Amino acid sequence: MKLHEYQAKEVFARYGLPVQQGVVVDRPEQVARLDLRYPVVVKAQVLVGGRGKAGGVKLAQTPAEAETHARAILGMEIKGERVGRVLVVPAAEIGAEYYLAFVTDRAARCAVAVASAAGGVEIETVARATPEKIATVAIDPVLGCPPFLARALGRRLGIAGPMLEQFAGIGANLYRLYWTEDAELAEINPLAIVGFVLDDNASYRHPHHLPSEELTALEREARASGLAYVELDGDIAVIGNGAGLVMSTLDLLAHFGGRAANFLDIGGGATAEGMRKALDIVQRKPGVRSIFINIFGGITRCDDVARGIVQDPPRVPASIRLTGTNEEEGQRILRAAGIAAGLDAEEAARAAVSLGRSA
Numbered sequence: 001m002k003l004h005e006y007q008a009k010e011v012f013a014r015y016g017l018p019v020q021q022g023v024v025v026d027r028p029e030q031v032a033r034l035d036l037r038y039p040v041v042v043k044a045q046v047l048v049g050g051r052g053k054a055g056g057v058k059l060a061q062t063p064a065e066a067e068t069h070a071r072a073i074l075g076m077e078i079k080g081e082r083v084g085r086v087l088v089v090p091a092a093e094i095g096a097e098y099y100l101a102f103v104t105d106r107a108a109r110c111a112v113a114v115a116s117a118a119g120g121v122e123i124e125t126v127a128r129a130t131p132e133k134i135a136t137v138a139i140d141p142v143l144g145c146p147p148f149l150a151r152a153l154g155r156r157l158g159i160a161g162p163m164l165e166q167f168a169g170i171g172a173n174l175y176r177l178y179w180t181e182d183a184e185l186a187e188i189n190p191l192a193i194v195g196f197v198l199d200d201n202a203s204y205r206h207p208h209h210l211p212s213e214e215l216t217a218l219e220r221e222a223r224a225s226g227l228a229y230v231e232l233d234g235d236i237a238v239i240g241n242g243a244g245l246v247m248s249t250l251d252l253l254a255h256f257g258g259r260a261a262n263f264l265d266i267g268g269g270a271t272a273e274g275m276r277k278a279l280d281i282v283q284r285k286p287g288v289r290s291i292f293i294n295i296f297g298g299i300t301r302c303d304d305v306a307r308g309i310v311q312d313p314p315r316v317p318a319s320i321r322l323t324g325t326n327e328e329e330g331q332r333i334l335r336a337a338g339i340a341a342g343l344d345a346e347e348a349a350r351a352a353v354s355l356g357r358s359a
Contacts, residue, residue, distance in 0.1 A: 015180075022088050025088065026074070028067050028071035031063065033063075039091040040090055041088070042059075043057050043088075044078060045086060048079040048081050051078050056073055058073065073086050099123055100115045100170065100171060101114045102145070102185070103186075110139055111178065112136055113137045113171070113175070114135075116133050116134045116157070145171055145174075148168075150170075151167070174186055218231065227278055228263070230263040231261070231285060235288060235356055236290050237262055237282035237290070237316075238253070238261070238292050239279065239282060245296055246294075250263065253353060256349055256353045257353055258352060261287065262285060264278055264282055269299045272305070272307035272311060275307075279314060288316060289356040289357075290316055290356035290359055291314050291317070292319050293321065293322075295321065295323070296323055297322075297323065297330075298325060301330075302324055304326075310333060310336075313339060314339075317358075317359055321343065321344065321345050
């Protein structure tokens with residue numbers, strides 16, 4: 001999950017990182033009324049790169065010029081994404097530019113700090129043209145990035161004196177953000193935030209990062225009910241308890257040729273009412289052809305889950321795997337209601353795919 005620049009700025013500020021404050025607007029006429037120091041930069045808020053080259057970033061010397069730029073940028077398409085908001089920020093005089101990022105290196109199985117004295121441009125361009133200008137350090141997850149490590153990285157860039165201490169503080173705080181917020185990428189130039197990408201697998205832990213206006217109606221309803229629900233583009237609804245189990249359930253469906261319609265985690269200690277609500281939500285998404293309910297009871301009791309299922313039985317074909325705490329009672333409740341359930345996850349996943357194809 002990528003964040004818009006204005007969203008990333010809010011997160012960065014919470015971690016004590018220096019950001020250039022601005023105002024987000026969605027109508028051109030709002031721009032001229034902003035109480036900002038000129039000149040300003042009008043920046044398209046999109047989740048794709050290359051907005052500057054596409055005309056999505058403009059410098060304005062006056063309120064009238066800023067409004068003109070906003071009018072031109074709002075509604076334009078940048079790499080297929082329509083611009084619905086612009087961020088207006090005071091222009092800053094830029095001296096030396098440095099690049100600093102923490103990124104998840106899946107090959108190394110750890111976070112890597114990437115720094116360069118050639119800031120202000122795409123790091124990929126620097127890597128191709130002058131790779132010697134990039135310094136990288138693998139981060140021990142136990143140690144993290146304390147100031148002394150960030151100072152060592154800064155020295156490799158030729159930073160010294162008071163600026164080195166400032167760089168070290170930024171590095172330590174940026175890593176704290178990267179780790180705490182489950183980011184895949186946290187990237188910054190000291191004078192301008194470049195990007196912040198969250199690990200989608202951890203989005204259930206950070207629902208506050210997704211503004212309510214960007215949630216679907218069902219996602220908003222699920223959030224209000226305490227359910228972690230994310231819509232996907234498949235046709236098999238998925239309900240499970242625990243994010244790890246739900247993720248493995250999505251993988252199982254894909255293994256057998258199915259595509260999940262959603263991610264829904266009812267959480268530990270789920271109640272019958274929570275299960276009933278989850279079923280209601282996943283079935284209201286258009287295009288759902290079958291349901292895969294995968295429950296491994298620990299704190300969650302299988303009999304409570306079963307009671308929730310029979311309160312409002314599935315309206316589309318369902319494959320249910322119910323095992324763990326009170327599984328025998330849960331199975332009995334379902335059988336009494338004429339609903340079959342098994343104990344094997346792979347068999348249940350295969351059945352869910354088959355039911356969806358024949359529905």
